[in-house]
Amino acid sequence: MLKVAVIGATGAVGQEFVVALNKHRWFQLTQVAASERSAGKKYVDAIRDPSSGILRxxxxxxxxxxxxxxVVxxxxxxxxxxxxLIFTALESDDAKVIEPKFARTTPVISTAAAFRYEADVPILIPGINDEQVDLLNVQKKNRGWKGFxxxxxxCTTTGLAITLKPILxxxxxxxxxMTSMQxxxxxxxxxxxxxxxxxxxxxxYIPKEEEKVQVEAKKILGSxxxxxxxxxxxxxxCTCTRVPVLDGHTESVFVETEKPAEAEDVKKEMLKFSRNVSIKALPTAPxxxxxxxxxxTRPQPRIDREINDGMTTVVGRLRKDTAFDNGIKYVLLSHNEKMGSAKGAVLLAELLKDKKIL
Incomplete structure (x- = not known):
């Protein structure tokens, strides 16, 4: 068993880490950390509202x-x-300061944007760009770190990149x-x-969201x-919007392809990719x-977001597009708190262990 810690454990993403690591076969959560106001409290007390006592x-x-x-x-x-290994669920400004201190000795898997766009940092989605894990060794060498x-x-990029991979x-x-309904x-x-x-x-409008998706999708699917x-x-x-849905990001996607693509053939490619995905044997893989x-009428967040405990990207309305000479369009649903966040991070940790990077 690998010993792991979660930083930012009392927030929404941190709570998902706590659930995802419960009874995990490979990882043992031995310490949780959070802000000063939570420190010293039992975890169950740290996630209570201080004024009402309601469990948040x-x-x-x-x-x-x-x-x-x-104890937090x-x-x-x-x-x-x-x-x-250390999992972090921090705001980007905090991540910029805290994560490099940890990475000097220990691998860090982060949900923050702080280091995504640096040349020696891959943005990894298990099953999509596994070959890019090699960049972590370059990062360690460049920075003189034992970790990375x-x-x-x-989380908006995740479902988009997953569905674009077999098409590409x-x-x-x-x-x-792409237009998102987040x-x-x-x-x-x-x-x-x-x-x-x-x-x-x-x-x-969601600040900085569109720029993130536009850069990240190309980096993830790069060579x-x-x-x-x-x-x-x-x-x-892309245009990124916020809608009154609790969990699950829905996206309407239009793709102009280099070669002619029929909707039924694209469906077959997506399903073939799904059947043969590289990470299917990992514990958290859907x-x-x-x-x-x-x-x-599918996908719908209320019906589809919890499929395979939120780790499946669900596609519907896959059809030919009439605005492009070669093109298709579809709607996707990805669980932003599961595959797009903490549980996806645990899946990434499993991939890195499997590849002996951890």
Missing amino acids: WHNREEVPEYVRNM SRVEDIKPENFD IAPLPN DKYGIEKVF ALSGAGRSPGVIALDIMDNVIP MGKESITPADFRVS KEYIMVHDDP
């Missing part, structure tokens, strides 16, 4: 027994050399247009979204060179990596 537990499952009485540490008191920083993509491999891609949980608790702003409403990644050679344009619906 985001997950539908109960607080796991193994962590309820674990200050981040400053974490000794990274005592762990085989491996960030997840933005078979047909090539010229352009991608869940409230993607905004976190702080600052979050005010209820009166989102009720009966759609917010047509690995000797010491760097060459971004994929297609254009991405039974179906990609699921494609023929029902034109």
Whole structure:
């Protein structure tokens, strides 16, 4: 068993880490850390609202027994050399300072954007760009670290990159247009979204989100060179919106392909990719990596987000596009708090262990 710590354990993403690591076959969570106001408290008390005493537990499952009485540490008191791996669920400004300190001795898997765009840092999605894990060794050499920083993509990028991969491999891609309808949980608790702003409403702007997706999708689907990644050679344009849905990011995607692509053939490619995905034997990998619906009313967040415990990317309304000479369009649903966040990070840790990077 590898010993792991979770930093930012009391927030929404941190709570998902706690659930994802419960009874894990490979990883043992032995320490949790959070802000000063939580430090010194039992975990179950640290996630209570201080004024009302209400348990601020985001997950539908109960607080796991193994962590309820674990005492929350200050981040400053974490000794990274005592762990085989550290998961972080931090804001980017904090991640910029804290994660390099840990990475000097210990691998870090991060949900923050702080290091995603640096040349020696891959943005990894298990099953999509596994070959890019080699860049972590370049990073260690460049920075003189024993560990590394491996960030997840933005949760909006995850489902998009997963569905584009089989299309890119078979047909090539010229352009991608995407409009997202993103869940409230993607905004976190702080600052979050005010209820009166989102009720009966759609917010047509999420700061920095569109720029992140446009850069990350091309880096993830790029080609690995000797010491760097060459971004994929297609254009991405997107509009990111917030909608009154609790969990699950829905995206409407239009793809101009280099070669002619029929909808039924693209479906077959997606399902073939899903059946043969490289990470299918890992403990957290879903039974179906990609699921494609023929029902034109699917996917829907309320119905489809928990398929395979939120680890499956669900596709529907796959059809020929009429605006492009060669093109298709579809709707996807990806669970932003599971595959797009903590549980996806645990899957990444499994991939790195399997490849003997951990």
